[in-house]
Amino acid sequence: MTPPRIVVVGDVAVDVLVEPRSPAVPGADVPARIRMRAGGAGANTAAWLAHLGADVTLVARVGDDPAGRTAVDDLRAAGVRLAATIDRDDPTCTVVVLLTDGDRTMLSDRGAARRLAPADLPSFEEADHLHLSGYVLVDPASRAAARAALAQARAAGVSTSVDPQVAPALGPAFLDDVRGVDLLLPNAAELAALGGVDELRDVVGAVAATDGPRTARWTDRRGTWTAEPPHADVVDPTGAGDAFDAGVLVAWLGGSAPAAALEAGCAAGAAAVGRLGARPVSSPTPSPARRRC
Template structure:
């Protein structure tokens, strides 16, 4: 792994971007009936979320994704470019821009996802050749690996980053999808990645810390979120755990993991200790869950 401790180094995020339709029912929904709700349409997508939170740390970031040839794709690009995210989007002539319906009920959320154009992300859409030489990092959203239509692009992105000497990270994102493809296959796809960023349930679905570290190779590490129990950094040397900063009034947990990824990566890539990187990740996650939607709230 190269030394990425350079605030001006290239950060590349590869994965999903789109729109979230967030619905907070005023009462428990009843099948077949009308339930009042507060509804907001916000920018979303795991990769887009992490890129946005990274920009919140003042870091230069490039987002590689695929959108539809539609108004939603234009809106997504404009919002990201307004905060100086470098958007390198392929435009799909057939599939629409990704849309996710997020049903928020207390601390729980239910996602209804249409990956749309993201499901057709192709190896040719991920071009790393134009980036300047020097320290760099590539972060991949695991959703890219779950879909047969985009898997080759995800595998190629990780390989291309390694070929250039970049550090890499992957968020596994989803227990049901991990179970669908199988833990062993997923571990093969992330072989030699420097850092895996699961939550506790995803880490268990991957076979546990020992199985994941064996797949990552000698320098690999895991940064796992544990909900109310905080987060931990696990590598072959030790386990470093940090507690949550205190009680949190959760409004919407959508994108909390994406925010954690950004906060941790921002600190770790700047040379912070494992403990300090965990704290940075949890601080961003807290900001995410106390607002509505998956992106930072201005101010």
């Protein structure tokens, strides 16, 4: 039994978490609790994958700055291999996350991440699976790298998954780009933006959709399976979907049935929302894995 070898293509970022102590007023100085945490959807999923026992490599582009160097060191300490390109011109991606009443508003500057290029991609010959962050695919600046990753993974016989992640940017072009992907991992808003699960049946192999604290659903050509997320006291919803992706992928690639894969994803998502920040806090731990023949 060996862990699945997963390549994640996505962003490494610094999250600036802002919790106003009173409603924001234009032109005023509003007291707030401000913290900096490691972030980036791709990096978050990679960290959760390592935490759950996967053999994971993250492909990303970071700035030649303290934030980028710290982020790379943090990910390595979390058990993630890095195929990171250092960008001399743009800073490491930064995301300001405004937290209010259990909800969030995100202000993003992708910086070096938007310059990810096909030349930054590694070989997929030694991988079992490619997971692609939707931020890379929907940004015109990095779209070529995302499309190249999917094409190269398919040519190598590697299974693929995509988390859409940017509901307002989804449309026909996105559907064309993800055609033939094995697993799509949208949340409820992203699924609605794509026209619902019926529109995706002939586009991707399966859809594993989350809806916050409500029922998660897996749909493929065989049918539909569901799982109920465990109760969680929400401290910070940032990264919940990234953790869900990791839980689903480790279980699914390990041979679990759809319902069990959803349950694993929901458990990881619940663990993520119960703390401040988008990453797991403990060291990587073993998990059930797929047998290779």
